[in-house]
Amino acid sequence: MSITEILFWGLAALALFSAVMVVASKSPVHSILYLIVVFFAISGHYILLNAQFLAIVNIIVYAGAIMVLFLFVVMLMNLNAESEPKKHRMLQFAGLISGGCLFLVLIAALSETAQATSLVQMGGGNSGLIKNLGMVLFKDYVLPFEISSVLFLSAMIGAVVIGKKERS
Amino acid sequence: MEIKWYIGLAVALFCTGIVGVLTRRNSIIIFMCIELMLNAVNLLLVAFSKMHAASAVMQSNPNVVSDAQIFVFFIMVVAAAEVSVGLAIIVMLYRNTHSVDVNFLNRLKN
Numbered sequence: 001m002s003i004t005e006i007l008f009w010g011l012a013a014l015a016l017f018s019a020v021m022v023v024a025s026k027s028p029v030h031s032i033l034y035l036i037v038v039f040f041a042i043s044g045h046y047i048l049l050n051a052q053f054l055a056i057v058n059i060i061v062y063a064g065a066i067m068v069l070f071l072f073v074v075m076l077m078n079l080n081a082e083s084e085p086k087k088h089r090m091l092q093f094a095g096l097i098s099g100g101c102l103f104l105v106l107i108a109a110l111s112e113t114a115q116a117t118s119l120v121q122m123g124g125g126n127s128g129l130i131k132n133l134g135m136v137l138f139k140d141y142v143l144p145f146e147i148s149s150v151l152f153l154s155a156m157i158g159a160v161v162i163g164k165k166e167r168s
Numbered sequence: 169m170e171i172k173w174y175i176g177l178a179v180a181l182f183c184t185g186i187v188g189v190l191t192r193r194n195s196i197i198i199f200m201c202i203e204l205m206l207n208a209v210n211l212l213l214v215a216f217s218k219m220h221a222a223s224a225v226m227q228s229n230p231n232v233v234s235d236a237q238i239f240v241f242f243i244m245v246v247a248a249a250e251v252s253v254g255l256a257i258i259v260m261l262y263r264n265t266h267s268v269d270v271n272f273l274n275r276l277k278n
Contacts, residue, residue: 008169012177019181019204023188028196035200042207049218054240061244066203066251073255074196077262085193085269095190103183107176116172120215121222127233136234148245155249159256
């Protein structure tokens with residue numbers, strides 16, 4: 001077993017365990033902290049695949065910005081494990097069964113394909129480096145990049161309008 | 169690594185997100201599970217791009233890996249915008265009902 005495989009399995013186990021804990025933990029703050037662990041594990045996978053730009057963006061945007069936003073919202077609302085709404089036992093069981101069925105179907109459908117044993121290039125290749133991605137982003141994809149700024153502007157205006165207190 | 173292990177990992181993360189959406193009632197947790205599903209898809213996209221880096225597709229289109237990773241970048245951009253609006257909606261919901269329980273949302277019916 002090479003060092004890359006050991007890292008892959010370690011990060012995969014960490015990501016899966018933390019993802020299950022996101023769903024299973026009672027307190028929302030614990031869920032958020034576990035989700036940050038998932039994002040760091042996925043960033044580790046990106047680094048293993050030599051997608052360094054995406055690894056850094058994932059840490060900065062997801063673990064840094066989005067999860068802090070979640071944490072602030074949860075702390076503003078003062079939620080705790082006691083006031084946590086719970087679904088009926090049967091509904092939880094049904095959700096678990098349907099998720100498991102989807103997992104089985106997807107795995108069974110995808111594991112027998114001809115491409116299933118194709119090798120993924122680990123480490124090598126410089127397409128995922130910031131230099132190459134920046135060249136592609138600002139040459140071929142400059143119009144979508146500019147349009148996404150309009151998207152952010154509308155999202156910001158939308159958030160302000162929705163979050164504003166109504167005067168009655 | 170073979171691509172099937174990446175498929176397995178991404179599908180498992182995605183299904184964990186699905187189970188979370190189906191079994192929880194706290195709207196913040198449901199929202200976080202949606203983020204989890206988005207990340208599982210992103211991971212699989214990056215893995216597929218690196219799979220094509222080693223295959224013959226690379227010869228006909230040398231930009232294929234960069235294109236895929238730019239695509240993932242734009243998914244992250246859209247997800248960030250979506251989170252800001254979604255959290256604003258959840259805060260407004262909490263202000264009006266003093267709860268984040270999604271079952272209260274059936275008041276929208278009337």
